[in-house]
Amino acid sequence: xxxxxxxxxxxxxxxxxxxxxxxxxxxxxxxxxxxxxxxxxxxxxxxxxxxxxxxxxxxxxxxxxxxxxxxxxxxxxxxxxxxxxxxxxxxxxxxxxxxxxxxxxxxxxx
Amino acid sequence: xxxxxxxxxxxxxxxxxxxxxxxxxxxxxxxxxxxxxxxxxxxxxxxxxxxxxxxxxxxxxxxxxxxxxxxxxxxxxxxxxxxxxxxxxxxxxxxxxxxxxxxxxxxxxxxx
Numbered sequence: 001x002x003x004x005x006x007x008x009x010x011x012x013x014x015x016x017x018x019x020x021x022x023x024x025x026x027x028x029x030x031x032x033x034x035x036x037x038x039x040x041x042x043x044x045x046x047x048x049x050x051x052x053x054x055x056x057x058x059x060x061x062x063x064x065x066x067x068x069x070x071x072x073x074x075x076x077x078x079x080x081x082x083x084x085x086x087x088x089x090x091x092x093x094x095x096x097x098x099x100x101x102x103x104x105x106x107x108x109x110x
Numbered sequence: 111x112x113x114x115x116x117x118x119x120x121x122x123x124x125x126x127x128x129x130x131x132x133x134x135x136x137x138x139x140x141x142x143x144x145x146x147x148x149x150x151x152x153x154x155x156x157x158x159x160x161x162x163x164x165x166x167x168x169x170x171x172x173x174x175x176x177x178x179x180x181x182x183x184x185x186x187x188x189x190x191x192x193x194x195x196x197x198x199x200x201x202x203x204x205x206x207x208x209x210x211x212x213x214x215x216x217x218x219x220x221x222x
Contacts, residue, residue, distance in 0.1 A: 034209055043201060044153065046210035087152065096141050096208050097166050102152030 001026055004090050006101040014109055017078045021104045023088030024070045032091035033064055033071050037084045038103065044087055047073075078108045112136065114214035116202050122220045125194060131187040131217045135204030142185050143211060144177055146198040153201065159185065192221045
């Protein structure tokens with residue numbers, strides 16, 4: 001079993017739609033969680049951190065469920081520019097070792 | 111520039127040759143990571159350095175892979191006796207204390 005698992009998609013949604021991605025992790029000792037975004041043939045960039053109480057940044061909401069060991073990302077009012085691959089990232093139990101999920105591809109259509 | 115710099119940007123070499131990939135992190139960043147990404151796949155953790163601590167090498171796929179970081183700054187990833195399955199984009203990232211990680215543009219390695 002992979003340490004971090006994501007549905008690869010692709011998710012094809014119209015502009016204005018709400019879309020949600022989940023990610024599960026296997027190491028219960030993991031402490032830090034993040035969502036990164038990667039555009040085609042570009043380097044990943046941090047989208048947002050995920051806090052225990054859940055957090056929101058504009059149209060993006062991230063949540064953590066420690067009991068079930070998953071994190072989620074909700075995107076409201078999707079824009080064409082949201083089309084990208086969304087990477088779930090987990091700090092692997094201690095130190096700075098970071099495990100990236102394989103990513104979920106999102107296509108937002110006009 | 112102020113970002114993470116990787117070189118070369120592209121490398122084509124014959125199977126069996128050794129290659130060296132270089133990463134120049136953002137000045138002052140204490141942590142440096144190496145990942146590789148195959149076409150259409152996610153990032154595979156290889157190794158990370160944090161300050162003067164011993165590196166975490168747990169992601170290196172075989173003993174043909176090694177990395178060092180000199181003077182707490184520039185890092186070199188070396189792949190000996192390259193195989194075709196080593197073909198991938200090798201990404202370096204640096205950070206000040208974990209996150210966010212700032213990535214370089216990567217080195218696209220092709221083994222013929």
